[in-house]
Amino acid sequence: MKPISLKEIANITGASPTTVSLVLNGKGRISEAVRQKILQAVKDNGYEPNRIAISLRTGHSNVLGVIVDDIGGPFFGALAKIIEVEAEKFGFRIIYCSSENNLEKARELISMLSHQLVDGYIIMPVPGLQDEILNLKANHKPVVLIDGYYPELDIPHVLVDNLNSVMQGMSCLIEAGHRKIGFVTVDIDLIQIKERLRGYFESLKKFNLKADDKLVLKLPYQMDKGKAVQAVKDLFGSNRDMDAVFFSTNYLGIIGIESIQELGLSIPKDIAVICFDDLEIFRLLPPGISSIQQPVLEIGRTATDLLLAMLGKKKNHLQTDKITIPANLIIRGSIKAINVPKFVE
Amino acid sequence: MKPISLKEIANITGASPTTVSLVLNGKGRISEAVRQKILQAVKDNGYEPNRIAISLRTGHSNVLGVIVDDIGGPFFGALAKIIEVEAEKFGFRIIYCSSENNLEKARELISMLSHQLVDGYIIMPVPGLQDEILNLKANHKPVVLIDGYYPELDIPHVLVDNLNSVMQGMSCLIEAGHRKIGFVTVDIDLIQIKERLRGYFESLKKFNLKADDKLVLKLPYQMDKGKAVQAVKDLFGSNRDMDAVFFSTNYLGIIGIESIQELGLSIPKDIAVICFDDLEIFRLLPPGISSIQQPVLEIGRTATDLLLAMLGKKKNHLQTDKITIPANLIIRGSIKAINVPKFVE
DNA sequence: GGGGTAAATGAAACCGATATCACTTAAAGA
DNA sequence: TCTTTAAGTGATATCGGTTTCATTTACCCC
Numbered sequence: 001m002k003p004i005s006l007k008e009i010a011n012i013t014g015a016s017p018t019t020v021s022l023v024l025n026g027k028g029r030i031s032e033a034v035r036q037k038i039l040q041a042v043k044d045n046g047y048e049p050n051r052i053a054i055s056l057r058t059g060h061s062n063v064l065g066v067i068v069d070d071i072g073g074p075f076f077g078a079l080a081k082i083i084e085v086e087a088e089k090f091g092f093r094i095i096y097c098s099s100e101n102n103l104e105k106a107r108e109l110i111s112m113l114s115h116q117l118v119d120g121y122i123i124m125p126v127p128g129l130q131d132e133i134l135n136l137k138a139n140h141k142p143v144v145l146i147d148g149y150y151p152e153l154d155i156p157h158v159l160v161d162n163l164n165s166v167m168q169g170m171s172c173l174i175e176a177g178h179r180k181i182g183f184v185t186v187d188i189d190l191i192q193i194k195e196r197l198r199g200y201f202e203s204l205k206k207f208n209l210k211a212d213d214k215l216v217l218k219l220p221y222q223m224d225k226g227k228a229v230q231a232v233k234d235l236f237g238s239n240r241d242m243d244a245v246f247f248s249t250n251y252l253g254i255i256g257i258e259s260i261q262e263l264g265l266s267i268p269k270d271i272a273v274i275c276f277d278d279l280e281i282f283r284l285l286p287p288g289i290s291s292i293q294q295p296v297l298e299i300g301r302t303a304t305d306l307l308l309a310m311l312g313k314k315k316n317h318l319q320t321d322k323i324t325i326p327a328n329l330i331i332r333g334s335i336k337a338i339n340v341p342k343f344v345e
Numbered sequence: 346m347k348p349i350s351l352k353e354i355a356n357i358t359g360a361s362p363t364t365v366s367l368v369l370n371g372k373g374r375i376s377e378a379v380r381q382k383i384l385q386a387v388k389d390n391g392y393e394p395n396r397i398a399i400s401l402r403t404g405h406s407n408v409l410g411v412i413v414d415d416i417g418g419p420f421f422g423a424l425a426k427i428i429e430v431e432a433e434k435f436g437f438r439i440i441y442c443s444s445e446n447n448l449e450k451a452r453e454l455i456s457m458l459s460h461q462l463v464d465g466y467i468i469m470p471v472p473g474l475q476d477e478i479l480n481l482k483a484n485h486k487p488v489v490l491i492d493g494y495y496p497e498l499d500i501p502h503v504l505v506d507n508l509n510s511v512m513q514g515m516s517c518l519i520e521a522g523h524r525k526i527g528f529v530t531v532d533i534d535l536i537q538i539k540e541r542l543r544g545y546f547e548s549l550k551k552f553n554l555k556a557d558d559k560l561v562l563k564l565p566y567q568m569d570k571g572k573a574v575q576a577v578k579d580l581f582g583s584n585r586d587m588d589a590v591f592f593s594t595n596y597l598g599i600i601g602i603e604s605i606q607e608l609g610l611s612i613p614k615d616i617a618v619i620c621f622d623d624l625e626i627f628r629l630l631p632p633g634i635s636s637i638q639q640p641v642l643e644i645g646r647t648a649t650d651l652l653l654a655m656l657g658k659k660k661n662h663l664q665t666d667k668i669t670i671p672a673n674l675i676i677r678g679s680i681k682a683i684n685v686p687k688f689v690e
Numbered sequence: 691g692g693g694g695t696a697a698a699t700g701a702a703a704c705c706g707a708t709a710t711c712a713c714t715t716a717a718a719g720a
Numbered sequence: 721t722c723t724t725t726a727a728g729t730g731a732t733a734t735c736g737g738t739t740t741c742a743t744t745t746a747c748c749c750c
Contacts, residue, residue: 005737006736007736007737015700016699017701017736019698019699019700021738028698028699029697029698029699030697030698031698034698049736049737050401050460050737051461051462052397052736053401053736053737054737056395056397056735056736056738057704057739058705058738058739059705061397071426071429071441072421072422076422077416077421077422080416080443081416081417081443095440098425098426098429111393115393115394115395115396116396116397116438117396254629258629284602284606285626285629285630286631350706351707352706352707361729362708362730363708363729363731363732366707367708367729373728375728376727376729379728379729395707396707397707398707398708398735400707400735401735401737402706402708402709402734403709404735691750692749692750696745696746697744697746700741700742701741701742702739702740703738703740703741704739704740705739707735708735709735710732710733711731711733712729712732713730714727714728714729716728717724717725718723718725719723719724
């Protein structure tokens with residue numbers, strides 16, 4: 001019960017494989033009579049071309065590779081859907097992979113994908129992956145980075161405007177009267193994370209508040225959750241006058257909320273909270289956790305369009321291939337104007 | 346800068362393509378000298394075989410197709426990871442796809458995957474897909490269903506024990522003293538959903554409580570969220586004496602919580618809540634939403650192992666290929682023993 | 691009618707691997 | 721010494737398409 005091949009269609013119709021191929025691809029000039037006969041035979045026999053054979057011969061697979069840090073994560077869900085929708089319009093399929101922010105794993109994935117003859121890549125940067133990316137570029141394999149980029153490399157990328165989003169959020173806290181603002185982030189060499197921290201310091205400077213390193217907590221990447229919760233609790237413990245806290249990722253936000261719950265603190269009375277990257281839970285959790293919502297759909301769509309343009313499938317309407325997209329600041333109950341004595345400006 | 350081919354390795358070493366192939370696959374008997382020379386050339390030139398060519402020739406791709414309802418959903422995240430881990434041990438790659446519980450889409454996906462020469466399938470059943478599944482079976486393509494199955498078909502499947510899990514949860518509510526228990530579910534022709542509803546009625550029968558259809562709400566599949574929230578609010582409105590509610594999916598649980606929040610009801614004082622399928626949010630949301638946690642990892646691992654066994658890659662230690670796995674009942678603050686007068690048994 | 695041209699089609703090479711089968715040695719057995 | 725036999729290797733077909741190039745046919749024009 002093997003599927004029928006093009007050659008068999010040729011035999012059935014009395015045409016040559018060449019002719020059948022030409023008809024199927026709408027190329028060449030084939031008489032209407034022959035065309036119809038072939039098309040009919042194709043239909044009657046439920047013939048569909050073998051993609052593998054096509055890939056082997058043509059050297060391209062109509063498959064895009066997408067490498068994200070965590071295929072189970074909340075960022076990925078929305079992303080996958082929009083990438084798929086955009087790519088499908090041009091007949092592209094997607095292979096998704098998780099790098100888990102692990103360099104070795106990411107390397108293997110790229111190697112694996114390239115031997116599957118993947119036509120293009122959407123990659124979430126992993127520290128140290130620069131050489132592999134350059135290698136892809138050298139081999140004329142189009143790559144678009146999302147969610148981050150390598151400052152030293154000239155590779156197209158699409159990501160949220162981390163710096164300004166954080167500054168917006170910080171403004172909001174400061175204008176609500178908060179002065180002792182903590183910042184919890186993760187210690188990983190990713191530009192997007194560094195930019196968020198920079199946004200924190202820039203905001204303090206902008207409002208003439210002095211930075212205090214004791215208010216900044218950098219947790220090791222992939223730290224055990226229990227330990228992370230404890231570390232955040234310690235941050236609160238050693239900074240009793242801290243009146244607001246900024247979490248630089250949604251994962252950290254969850255950890256932070258657990259810490260706050262365990263300490264029995266009340267949001268926003270004891271502490272105001274804002275978190276980078278929204279989650280459904282932030283909306284549902286009383287009093288609502290304010291957040292900076294990433295425009296995931298737009299990032300995904302833009303990245304895919306960019307990639308398709310590089311593949312020559314689509315015209316590129318954008319002037320640049322290094323794109324930052326503004327985020328949405330979502331203010332919920334976790335930030336409330338506090339009583340600020342008038343003399344404190 | 347095309348990647349180097351096996352033939353070129355043959356030229357470099359002066360061996361024939363056959364010999365190189367045999368060495369690479371550890372087949373045949375090749376003298377150690379030749380073997381080493383070939384291996385060295387492979388290493389020096391960074392040769393890696395072209396998977397596409399291998400697939401074409403051998404007829405299998407070492408790729409598994411996984412079709413779930415929603416690739417962005419919470420069930421999928423954990424599932425994907427474990428499937429990947431298990432499959433990788435045997436050199437299999439995965440292609441993930443979303444059916445969105447849409448029959449037409451699911452059909453296309455199967456067609457697409459089969460033309461990519463996918464070796465085996467893990468599929469979350471979609472109503473009406475029976476013929477396509479049977480067709481795969483007829484073509485000797487192994488299929489394992491997860492999270493549900495088709496009662497009329499003899500196809501291997503792995504899923505949680507829906508009936509008994511619900512009955513456990515119900516027992517817990519009833520033993521806590523609840524008598525007027527609502528059940529919110531979705532109107533879709535999936536065995537797992539029907540079994541949950543059956544579990545509800547069976548429990549009532551078991552405890553000699555009379556069933557009341559007014560306490561059961563079946564929402565249309567993929568109903569607009571706002572409307573769904575309203576429908577649940579209406580359920581509460583027209584059943585003032587309802588003292589507990591069971592949500593048959595985590596998605597419905599979220600909707601239910603929003604309804605309860607909007608109505609200003611207090612959990613568990615006004616209403617006890619339990620939900621099928623755990624979410625992180627249920628743990629964090631005060632007072633903690635009780636839930637029935639699916640053993641996702643075990644389902645994923647079992648399904649993959651079953652599939653690999655069918656592919657002859659692994660011995661099957663299980664006696665059957667129709668497997669149900671017990672769930673974990675997680676009791677949180679959303680259920681509390683209420684004051685039951687002694688004379689009510 | 692011969693020559694030129696374009697339309698319509700086919701033969702065969704090719705993509706990069708594997709599989710079959712044949713061939714060459716060298717060692718073992720008669 | 722002459723087979724036998726097995727080890728070691730290579731030539732070639734093959735998977736299912738696409739692509740290049742050649743060929744046939746029909747038509748047109750001088």
